Amino acid sequence: MTKQDKRHDILRAALELFAEQGFHGAPMALIAERAGVGAGTIYRYFENRDILIRDLFNELEEDILPFIMDGYSDKAPFRARFIHLGSRLLRYFIQNPLHFRYLEQFHNSPFGVAHRRDKILGNEGKNTVFKELFEQGAEQQVLKDLPLPMLIALAFGPLLAVARDHILGFFHLDEDLVLKTIEACWDTVKR
Amino acid sequence: MTKQDKRHDILRAALELFAEQGFHGAPMALIAERAGVGAGTIYRYFENRDILIRDLFNELEEDILPFIMDGYSDKAPFRARFIHLGSRLLRYFIQNPLHFRYLEQFHNSPFGVAHRRDKILGNEGKNTVFKELFEQGAEQQVLKDLPLPMLIALAFGPLLAVARDHILGFFHLDEDLVLKTIEACWDTVKR
Amino acid sequence: MTKQDKRHDILRAALELFAEQGFHGAPMALIAERAGVGAGTIYRYFENRDILIRDLFNELEEDILPFIMDGYSDKAPFRARFIHLGSRLLRYFIQNPLHFRYLEQFHNSPFGVAHRRDKILGNEGKNTVFKELFEQGAEQQVLKDLPLPMLIALAFGPLLAVARDHILGFFHLDEDLVLKTIEACWDTVKR
Amino acid sequence: MTKQDKRHDILRAALELFAEQGFHGAPMALIAERAGVGAGTIYRYFENRDILIRDLFNELEEDILPFIMDGYSDKAPFRARFIHLGSRLLRYFIQNPLHFRYLEQFHNSPFGVAHRRDKILGNEGKNTVFKELFEQGAEQQVLKDLPLPMLIALAFGPLLAVARDHILGFFHLDEDLVLKTIEACWDTVKR
DNA sequence: GATGAATGAGCGTTCATTCAT
DNA sequence: CATGAATGAACGCTCATTCAT
Numbered sequence: 001m002t003k004q005d006k007r008h009d010i011l012r013a014a015l016e017l018f019a020e021q022g023f024h025g026a027p028m029a030l031i032a033e034r035a036g037v038g039a040g041t042i043y044r045y046f047e048n049r050d051i052l053i054r055d056l057f058n059e060l061e062e063d064i065l066p067f068i069m070d071g072y073s074d075k076a077p078f079r080a081r082f083i084h085l086g087s088r089l090l091r092y093f094i095q096n097p098l099h100f101r102y103l104e105q106f107h108n109s110p111f112g113v114a115h116r117r118d119k120i121l122g123n124e125g126k127n128t129v130f131k132e133l134f135e136q137g138a139e140q141q142v143l144k145d146l147p148l149p150m151l152i153a154l155a156f157g158p159l160l161a162v163a164r165d166h167i168l169g170f171f172h173l174d175e176d177l178v179l180k181t182i183e184a185c186w187d188t189v190k191r
Numbered sequence: 192m193t194k195q196d197k198r199h200d201i202l203r204a205a206l207e208l209f210a211e212q213g214f215h216g217a218p219m220a221l222i223a224e225r226a227g228v229g230a231g232t233i234y235r236y237f238e239n240r241d242i243l244i245r246d247l248f249n250e251l252e253e254d255i256l257p258f259i260m261d262g263y264s265d266k267a268p269f270r271a272r273f274i275h276l277g278s279r280l281l282r283y284f285i286q287n288p289l290h291f292r293y294l295e296q297f298h299n300s301p302f303g304v305a306h307r308r309d310k311i312l313g314n315e316g317k318n319t320v321f322k323e324l325f326e327q328g329a330e331q332q333v334l335k336d337l338p339l340p341m342l343i344a345l346a347f348g349p350l351l352a353v354a355r356d357h358i359l360g361f362f363h364l365d366e367d368l369v370l371k372t373i374e375a376c377w378d379t380v381k382r
Numbered sequence: 383m384t385k386q387d388k389r390h391d392i393l394r395a396a397l398e399l400f401a402e403q404g405f406h407g408a409p410m411a412l413i414a415e416r417a418g419v420g421a422g423t424i425y426r427y428f429e430n431r432d433i434l435i436r437d438l439f440n441e442l443e444e445d446i447l448p449f450i451m452d453g454y455s456d457k458a459p460f461r462a463r464f465i466h467l468g469s470r471l472l473r474y475f476i477q478n479p480l481h482f483r484y485l486e487q488f489h490n491s492p493f494g495v496a497h498r499r500d501k502i503l504g505n506e507g508k509n510t511v512f513k514e515l516f517e518q519g520a521e522q523q524v525l526k527d528l529p530l531p532m533l534i535a536l537a538f539g540p541l542l543a544v545a546r547d548h549i550l551g552f553f554h555l556d557e558d559l560v561l562k563t564i565e566a567c568w569d570t571v572k573r
Numbered sequence: 574m575t576k577q578d579k580r581h582d583i584l585r586a587a588l589e590l591f592a593e594q595g596f597h598g599a600p601m602a603l604i605a606e607r608a609g610v611g612a613g614t615i616y617r618y619f620e621n622r623d624i625l626i627r628d629l630f631n632e633l634e635e636d637i638l639p640f641i642m643d644g645y646s647d648k649a650p651f652r653a654r655f656i657h658l659g660s661r662l663l664r665y666f667i668q669n670p671l672h673f674r675y676l677e678q679f680h681n682s683p684f685g686v687a688h689r690r691d692k693i694l695g696n697e698g699k700n701t702v703f704k705e706l707f708e709q710g711a712e713q714q715v716l717k718d719l720p721l722p723m724l725i726a727l728a729f730g731p732l733l734a735v736a737r738d739h740i741l742g743f744f745h746l747d748e749d750l751v752l753k754t755i756e757a758c759w760d761t762v763k764r
Numbered sequence: 765g766a767t768g769a770a771t772g773a774g775c776g777t778t779c780a781t782t783c784a785t
Numbered sequence: 786c787a788t789g790a791a792t793g794a795a796c797g798c799t800c801a802t803t804c805a806t
Contacts, residue, residue: 003769022300024214028797038771040799049797108299110213113359120361146371149361153352154375161348162341168304170311170340180337184345188379197787218779220789229788231782240780385790404682406596410776420792422778431776490681492595495741502743528753531743535734536757543730544723550686552693552722562719566727570761576765600800602768611767613803622801 007045009035011056019101023053023109050111057106057115060099065127067092072129078142079186081133086159086182093163094178100167104160120149143189155189198236200226202247210292214244214300241302248297248306251290256318258283263320269333270377272324277350277373284354285369291358295351311340334380346380389427391417393438401483405435405491432493439488439497442481447509449474454511460524461568463515468541468564475545476560482549486542502531525571537571580618582608584629592674596626596682623684630679630688633672638700640665645702651715652759654706659732659755666736667751673740677733693722716762728762 013035017026028049032039046052068088072081093100106112119127134151137143143151162181166173173181204226208217219240223230237243259279263272284291297303310318325342328334334342353372357364364372395417399408410431414421428434450470454463475482488494501509516533519525525533544563548555555563586608590599601622605612619625641661645654666673679685692700707724710716716724735754739746746754 006769027795029795039797040772041770043798044769104299108295117359117361120356144371144375146368146375147362149356150353150368150372153356153361154349154372157349157352158345158379159348160352161344165311165340165344168308170308170344171338177337177341180335181341181345184335184337184379187381188349188375190378219781220779223789230780231789232787234781235786388790407683409774411774421776422793423791425777426790486681490677499741499743502738526753526757528750528757529744531738532735532750532754535738535743536731536754539731539734540727540761541730543726543733547693547722547726550690552690552726553720559719559723562717563723563727566717566719566761569763570731570757572760579766601802602800605768612801613768614766616802617765 006035006037006041010037010042010045010052011059014052014056015060015098015102018053018056018105019098022105053106053109054111056102057111060103061127063099064089064092065129069129078133078137078140079190082137082155082186083179083182085130085133086155086185087178090159090163090173090178090181094166094173097167100163104164120152137189142191144191151189155185158185158188197226197228197232201228201233201236201243202250205243205247206251206289206293209244209247209296210289214296244297244300245302247293248302251294252318254290255280255283256320260320269324269328269331270381273328273346273377274370274373276321276324277346277376278369281350281354281364281369281372285357285364288358291354295355311343328380333382335382342380346376349376349379388417388419388423392419392424392427392434393441396434396438397442397480397484400435400438400487401480404487435488435491436493438484439493442485443509445481446471446474447511451511460515460519460522461572464519464537464568465561465564467512467515468537468567469560472541472545472555472560472563476548476555479549482545486546502534519571524573526573533571537567540567540570579608579610579614583610583615583618583625584632587625587629588633588671588675591626591629591678592671596678626679626682627684627688629675630684633676634700636672637662637665638702642702651706651710651713652763655710655728655759656752656755658703658706659728659758660751663732663736663746663751663754667739667746670740673736677737693725710762715764717764724762728758731758731761 013031017031029039032042068085072084134148204222208222220230223233237246259276263275325339395413399413411421414424450467454466516530586604590604602612605615619628641658645657707721
């Protein structure tokens with residue numbers, strides 16, 4: 001087993017436990033056990049618990065981006081691009097429910113709030129595809145005349161709510177409902 | 192000070208600390224201190240920490256209902272009723288940010304998931320105003336042709352996302368933006 | 383048992399274990415066990431381990447002062463005062479070997495070095511009896527013409543070395559040898 | 574690099590870290606890193622941590638002896654020999670403050686106490702120069718009429734105290750003060 | 765021989781809960 | 786009833802030591 005395998009095992013165990021039990025219910029010893037390593041071993045790969053949590057988030061983010069960008073063309077009409085990104089994202093969540101549950105936990109924590117504050121207010125170089133899309137939409141007056149961060153909240157709100165309830169089993173999203181969900185998101189923000 | 196006063200003080204202290212620091216950052220001793228009671232006293236009013244958390248949730252729910260029902264008429268047209276309830280709810284969150292932050296924590300926890308499972312799938316007698324509204328909307332074909340729980344998720348998703356980001360200070364909701372938010376929610380679900 | 387009794391028990395257990403085993407060999411759990419309290423209880427009386435160590439030092443210092451000042455007169459001739467304080471101090475160590483061992487550990491630690499730095503270089507209001515004595519001795523030219531901190535080191539050096547070796551059992555200090563020790567200290571610094 | 578070089582690097586790294594950070598602050602991994610070797614390598618040269626600590630002490634002792642014996646003649650008068658050895662020792666400490674700090678740590682630890690017990694009470698063949706000197710001084714009645722171990726404690730006490738405070742920066746020992754220190758030590762024990 | 769990744773016992777500390785007062 | 790001191794299990798984390806490579 002290589003070094004990267006072990007790191008991956010730890011991240012996987014952490015993902016599962018955090019997603020299933022929440023941050024509370026996943027002590028380091030349990031993560032170690034599920035990963036099949038000694039408790040101290042985790043600290044060779046992650047400086048401490050907080051950094052494990054943040055690194056896991058970064059891994060997931062990096063996993064999502066290529067998935068949603070697959071087949072994406074910036075030449076396509078605005079609405080088509082919106083639908084593409086939204087439906088890819090929703091499908092990613094449906095295919096990776098643990099990832100979704102983890103990301104929800106992360107966002108609903110001091111880490112997550114700080115992260116979103118940086119992202120929304122700041123100007124990072126990375127992962128700006130959504131931001132750019134919404135900026136264009138505002139410019140071209142195809143979106144409602146509202147502050148950019150509000151447009152983003154309005155568009156993602158229904159998508160995330162539907163993803164969560166699907167994963168919790170409150171209803172089942174088939175391919176048709178995925179599309180209808182994204183169209184509803186479009187209705188939320190389109191002018 | 193009456194028994195109810197003391198109970199209220201504890202709930203208030205718990206609300207503040209849970210909302211500000213999260214469940215993590217609010218040990219029972221701190222809640223007791225902020226409430227001005229002994230640590231053991233909390234256990235006279237609440238069997239244990241989990242029950243305190245759940246009881247606090249129930250209190251808040253009971254606080255919200257009369258607020259949003261104020262001025263509500265089931266005779267009004269469907270859209271007007273939707274706008275009324277949505278904007279009252281959003282205003283409640285804006286006026287009571289601690290309540291909102293607490294409710295978010297609660298929903299994002301094992302308690303919250305169980306609670307919503309009961310509510311959405313089950314058929315409680317209480318707090319059915321939203322459920323009834325959406326059922327009517329579906330019947331009258333004024334709402335999209337989607338499963339009821341999905342319609343609810345779609346409608347509340349943007350509202351809660353916007354409330355959260357307003358409270359985190361990412362933008363400021365004035366009276367005008369409140370209305371535009373609810374209209375956007377309407378666009379999400381209207382046929 | 384009163385609150386002060388319990389605090390005293392903890393300090394006593396810490397004194398014994400630190401003196402006998404060193405700081406290394408005295409984990410909090412062992413101190414708690416020897417004190418007859420739960421591990422968490424220590425933290426009601428001492429914020430953390432470092433503060434327990436420092437508080438214990440302060441307790442011992444406050445115990446020593448009245449003992450060595452007993453029968454002391456600032457009217458007595460310089461040499462008599464020197465002999466008085468020195469022999470009282472040495473007797474204190476002989477009667478309280480655990481205290482001596484603890485103080486040695488403390489001095490030979492980051493805490494102790496910081497403490498002595500404050501004391502020697504700074505000007506605290508407390509426990510200035512030795513400092514004043516040596517200042518007078520320097521003024522009256524009854525002590526060697528050397529920097530004050532050196533005179534103090536020279537005078538205490540033999541006293542502490544002898545106290546340590548007595549306590550370790552390398553020889554036995556009876557009343558006669560105590561006096562001869564202090565006279566030797568006097569010879570070290572007298573002009 | 575030869576086997577001895579590597580052993581030397583480890584001892585040097587251990588010396589520096591123990592002297593600067595204390596035994597606490599010098600984990601094996603840090604010693605290995607500073608020595609430029611793998612962590613496991615240390616265990617090829619030293620059975621365990623305690624033995625490394627003891628071996629380092631022995632190395633330092635063997636380093637000191639030739640230094641203080643340099644220019645020493647057993648034909649010289651007693652006082653001259655006392656002054657020679659004392660001032661050479663003090664100069665050694667001044668020139669090698671890390672060695673001094675390490676030796677202090679060592680003496681103030683279970684190892685050190687056991688070591689001194691063997692040395693003072695037992696009769697080792699090694700490093701007997703001080704013991705022989707003091708025995709002669711007692712015989713010739715040039716030293717005070719006290720037990721031999723006491724004379725040694727009395728003579729070294731001020732020397733070590735002054736060395737420590739010089740190294741801690743409480744005063745500065747120039748060549749003149751070195752001599753005055755040793756003369757004070759002489760006054761402590763001379764008849 | 766040399767390495768450094770892996771281990772897990774042991775540490776200082778926290779905190780929900782109990783119960784004598 | 787109300788209290789808050791006491792508890793001890795459980796936590797995150799460290800580090801001396803081992804051993805497969």
